[in-house]
């Protein structure tokens with residue numbers, strides 16, 4: 001039997017450390033309004049504020065389908081680890097997901113593949129969905145980029161349950177904080193390569209990040225499951241436009257049942 005299963009699209013936003021607490025609160029209130037009137041069916045939306053804004057954000061987003069996440073996590077649940085935040089604390093604070101291994105954490109804070117792997121395993125153990133960030137450092141051919149990203153992916157997920165839900169955020173490091181995203185041709189090629197390489201992990205979805213904004217998703221022909229936005233979502237109207245485009249990309253595909 002053939003079943004028509006809608007292909008869901010995922011849109012995420014990380015606020016990094018751009019906004020203070022009051023500014024984050026008003027952005028989240030605006031986001032709650034967008035979620036109420038402009039979140040298309042079939043589009044999953046998540047948002048990742050700083051740790052200090054998690055509780056306020058949870059309140060702003062109460063009653064909306066927007067999922068809340070954190071920007072980092074430690075790999076132990078409790079103990080003498082000054083300054084760290086545990087996966088179980090994030091669950092208590094209302095998080096459904098946690099970002100792990102962002103390029104900025106790898107570059108500025110020395111996070112190695114081993115550290116990223118420990119954090120990924122701890123997040124899964126606590127029932128959080130890891131938003132696992134991978135990305136090639138420099139511009140290269142698509143096949144090489146896939147290899148570089150898959151090396152990071154394998155190191156981070158070794159020993160984890162392949163059935164655990166996972167969101168892979170592929171972000172070419174050279175495209176983060178840039179004027180423009182990677183070209184649609186490049187995203188389509190690497191997206192297809194990563195999808196093929198990730199094939200045995202059915203619960204894994206793939207999103208693209210790196211200067212993503214309005215106009216990009218509809219050029220990608222479904223090569224990725226969605227976008228991870230940074231600066232270009234600070235203007236809530238940009239996010240509204242991206243969500244509308246995501247709604248256009250929710251399409252049925254045939255699924256043998």
Ligand SMILES: O=C(COP(=O)(O)O)[C@@H](O)CO
Pocket residue numbers: 013014015016102171175176177178209210211212228229230231232
């Ligand atoms: O780093 C990211 C992209 O940031 P941009 O400001 O869009 O370049 C990604 O993790 C989303 O925050």
